[in-house]
Amino acid sequence: MAWRKVNDDTQDMDNILGQGKWALATAILFLASLAVNEWVFTNLEFVRGINWIYLPAGIRLVSTLILGLPAAMGLLIGSWIACFFYYFPDDLVRSVAGGMMAAAAPYLAYRWARAALRLQPDLSNLTTWRLIVCAFAYALANTTIHHAWFFFQGERAALAGGFVAMFTGDITGSLFVLYTLKAVASMFRRLPAGARANAIKESPAK
Secondary structure (H helix, E strand, O other), X not given: OHHHHHHHHHHHHHHHHHHHHHHHHHHHHHHHHXXXXXXXXXXXXXXXXXXXXXXXXHHHHHHHHHHOHHHHHHHHHHHHXXXXXXXXXXXXXXXXXXXXXXXXXXXXHHHHHHHHOOOOOOOOOOOHHHHHHHHHXXXXXXXXXXXXXXXXXXXXXXXXXXXXXXXXXXXHHHXXXXXXXXXXHHHHHHOOHHHXXXXXXXXXXX
């Protein structure tokens, strides 16, 4: 019995470490996509934090669809880093709320997609139609949550314009990332079996 308890504790620790690893990877990937977006699409910024093309939206959606809760935790960490040290360093409340909203929206879309669209954990049934629906569901959830916050905080001057800009940015960013990954996956599946095995064997992630 003691041996079984030690074994269970070891498995629990391995599970926690595994989820922590994916959360950290998600946070790093999110911050990297944010840096790329700021560099490439800096001229498409509507206001600080809202862009007409927002690549991190795609990273939020894809990582959460694939990893679930660990990705949401990673997005929370990454979003807090971005808010506290870049977007709103002098606004504690907005930084805390911003990180929580940024992580909650894709996770809500993920839970909805798993239930309503019956998505498989490996996304094997993620068709083009489901892809578009997921992107719209996430964009609507994210934009609504953020702008409800803005409304109750009294920031109503550019509420309608900001809603349109954020929704559009989330849609374009999500679809860009989703279709890029879908194209890469399609190209990978077309490789001969031997070439795929070699690519996996030589991958740094191996």
